[in-house]
Amino acid sequence: MAKKYLITSALPYINNIPHLGNFIPLLRSDIHVRIKKLQGKDVLYICATDESGTRTEIEAEKKHMTEEQYCKIMHKKFKEILDWFSIDLDYFGRTSSKSNHELTKEIFMDLNKQGYICEKEVTLLYCPDCKRYLPDSYVEGTCPHCKTPGAKGDQCDACSKFINPEELIEPKCKLCGQKPTVKKDKHLFLDLPKFSNKLKKYIEENKNFHGIERNLPLAWIKEGLEPRCISRNLKWGVKIPIKGYEDKVFYVWFDAPIGYIAATKDYCDKNNLNYKDYWQNKDTQIIHFMGKDNVPFHTIIWPSELMSNKKWNLPSRIYSNEFLNYLSGKFSKSNNRGVFCDDVLKLKYNSDTWRFYLSSVLPEGKDSDFEWQEFMDKINNELIANYANFAYRIISIAKRFGEITPLTEEKLNKSEKDILKKIKENIANYLNENTRGNLKEALRNALNVSSLGNQYFQENKPWELIKDDNKKEEANHVLWFSFSILLNVSLLLHPFIPTKTKEIINLIAPGFSINNALKDKKPSIINKNITITEAKPLFAKIEEEEIKELKKKF
């Protein structure tokens, strides 16, 4: 059976409209999937909204809705955003789905049967007024160390010391301001120490785990894992299917990654496929994209859950990204700081523009910053000047020239053969960088090809050739080869800016199949007549004035 790939992007939390930083794993995974499709690989691309948790109950209550109603509305908003950005998911599921509830219970029961679940008594804060158990971050009070008021239940912002919420002076419920009481309750724990050896072996033996994805879990294991609490005193979520836990649900992070399997199952059920071909067939590779904050969950807790039963495939590769910050600080909805995905939909720039800019500043090796000036520079000086201008100058001349007839590879002269050779090298590097998770470099390789195109165009001066009736044939040759270069750049850029490149490919090579185009890792040449009747710029340049406005607005 041919190798399959199941690719996921970290499940966005239903309560937070993603900002551009949260959007990075979605963009990277989408590009990665599209590049794999160019290679003709069998890929399934899955994501879902993560809908459990205390915040969902609180947000729904604030809006006077049931959790179900609230999540449905929010899920639709997320879907609109993903569609707008051309995030080409095969399926966008929900962790509140029936399939996720069933699979979560199934995996839990397997873990429990094998003795991987233990029970412990824990001390919790309870707000009698809200009738709700309070997570640490929902409790506020005076820091016992530095006496600063307004310290949260987990850490004091002023002295940055950790706080045991019971030690807070004058603790208050963040929701109603009343004083919470201390309660003891029994909870379930995933007995992580029992997985230490298996996890260590799994990570050490998997050569695809690099950097943080390897060192962080190995460091945690070396220090000694602790059991992780997986139950919560909430109503909304996956019910715990054992006696004595009827009033509790699973911790979001227990059922969230199972959402990857559930979404796969929902997709497969609708398309006459079997989800086990993805999750239990050893020929399938599971690949997860996420932000760096998510790495402990995906390298320790999630594989442990899957080790409940030998049948599940473990993640074979993890691509984590650093953070994209806003003007050297954090994005923050509550402080109204930064650009959020729903803002982007209201601005005048199309999704390709945003995708290109974000692709060119992907935080792959270290944190990077969103900067408006840089947004303008990258779009004007790289996307437009390099690629869009190349396309526009050929199209403009071709329109004046008339019908272009294709030639065959034997007609190529030495410099043209050299260009094809260089394109081939760029394709090889592009694919290699994609596999290594360096999409910013892959983009660079794509743009190298349009630089080759601009050079070729400059040297061969088709604008002179078309004026000379004796040089019609030569003009045809140069234009045809220029278009062939343009086809190759457009293919390589397609995963990054899918909309505009598709238009160009349809214009210059109608019927050309984008999927599989790089299967042989070879450049493509155009083999049909090309007639251009209209020429217009691909993107509008961004003006200084616009940037000034945006800087004021955000």
Add this chain to the structure above:
RNA sequence: AGCGAGGUGGAGCAGUUUGGAGUGCUCGUCGGGCUCAUAACCCGAAGGUCGUAAGUUCGAGUCUUACCCUCGCUACCA
């Protein structure tokens, strides 16, 4: 505080796995060319004691140690 990641011309990044002359890329700057194209394109040049200090080595951006700075995690935010 502990653990993890990062610090490389004016800006942004590769390069560190396996040590071999500061090597490379994009943007910006400066000089020249071109006039098909959205002041776009092409050619050339300048610009760096690789966070700091010490060490190993014939040789360190790369290995070791200490320190400084940025970010993440530290187990009930998700």
